[in-house]
Amino acid sequence: MTHAIYQQDNFAVPLPITQAARRIAQNFASQQPTPEKAAQVKLNTLAVLVVQEYLEMMDIPTNLTASDSWNSLMRLFADVADLALPSLGSLECRPVKSLAHTCFVPPETWEERIGYVVVQIDDSLREAKLLGFVPSVFTEDLPLTQLQPPEALIEHVEKLKQAKAxxxxxxxxxxxxxxxxxxxxxxxxxxxxxxxxxxxxxxxxxxxxxxxxxxxxxxxxxxxxxxxxxxxxxxxxxxxxxxxxxxxxxxxxxxxxxxxxxxxxxxxxxxxxxxxxxxxxxxxxxxxxxxxxxxxxxxxxxxxxxxxxxxxxxxxxxxxx
Structure with missing residues (x-):
């Protein structure tokens, strides 16, 4: 297990969580009916915004407003953490906490996503790591040892663009x-x-x-x-x-x-x-x-x-x- 964590740290991409991102996440969380749901929405929102920032750095366009995670009703009734990529589909951006060995992926997201990105968010909510990516998921508990490097996400998106063309x-x-x-x-x-x-x-x-x-x-x-x-x-x-x-x-x-x-x-x-x-x-x-x-x-x-x-x-x- 130590070796696996070392490998993930080798290719994980560290990214700061901006004050603006924390403000948006807190706003979405405050609309939820229970503390548990508020915590879920806050982490999901931060994961989505971290992935959006990374993709923008890679010159890959995104559309937050077209994502289910930006729909107040969807946030209320479902565990959504998607990020829409125009003309390609939606990425699922799943948050995990420090020292986690698996990532929970809701079954309702298994069929309608073009990929899954795992984001580690520290307890301060100020730092994040893009741990990696998989193109598809068939289990609720995704082992982090199965993640491909974040660079594989970029290659996957480029292949989707070519296929779309x-x-x-x-x-x-x-x-x-x-x-x-x-x-x-x-x-x-x-x-x-x-x-x-x-x-x-x-x-x-x-x-x-x-x-x-x-x-x-x-x-x-x-x-x-x-x-x-x-x-x-x-x-x-x-x-x-x-x-x-x-x-x-x-x-x-x-x-x-x-x-x-x-x-x-x-x-x-x-x-x-x-x-x-x-x-x-x-x-x-x-x-x-x-x-x-x-x-x-x-x-x-x-x-x-x-x-x-x-x-x-x-x-x-x-x-x-």
Missing amino acids: TVVNLRQWFAGIFESGWQSLEALGNSQTPTLAFSFRSAEVFEPQTPDHSQPVTRRAKLLDLGIQVADKPLMLIVEISPLSEEKTSIRLQLHPTGNEIYLPEGVQLTVLDESGSVFLADQARSADNYIQLQLRGDTGETFSIRVALNDISITEQFTI
Whole structure:
């Protein structure tokens, strides 16, 4: 445990807590009905303001007023400590006290955050340390030994910006225009093993989603590399689209293993997020699933995201219809 604390101190970023920040935190705390809730709100607010200061130093824009933590009703009825990043989503900024070994993360924040930052706040409320960052959380008690350095937060935000800039236009697929990385099932099947090719051939026999059998169906697939989480073997995301009307499109998503793998890694998640970043649909692989699947419909102009995640590693693709 001593070694772990030493490592955190090595990459923790010390930041002062300004008088203005303490004044705001005290004001929010004074609006709460109990001393316990007031203490929670005060620490949450200070954590958010410390992270905002750090991001501003790194030239990353934030929007306090768009955050739930800046909504008086949300502060009253929920344990919120989020900071909105325009066009990207919200970071959760969780406070811990000195000598803590874990950080509490409310379950209601596990699905709708682009990352989690842990801020250590000293008893005087005058000094803070940015302890580190994780991109996702699946437990209420996050061990501080699992934190990545604060620099990883900056890299994560930059990757999100790049991903946001590359939006897949599904309507263009009907015209034969495809973004880089999206290939036909045949091309990707031939580049992999016979096991993968067989899996794709099985995926081609989907039942149509519309009674009009004359409607064209377009399929493309992309390899997603989750690194050591799946033994360096990429997963395959298949997207199938077909028009239901001039304004509505049917969309089917499948996630497959590749190489000699028969089954998906247990626990890997396939999630559809709406334009606001909220979970719209989700599925998770069990111990013997050779693929998982989601189906949805959308109107022209709608945007959504697909996230593939395993443990603390995730990849998100952006789409517009």
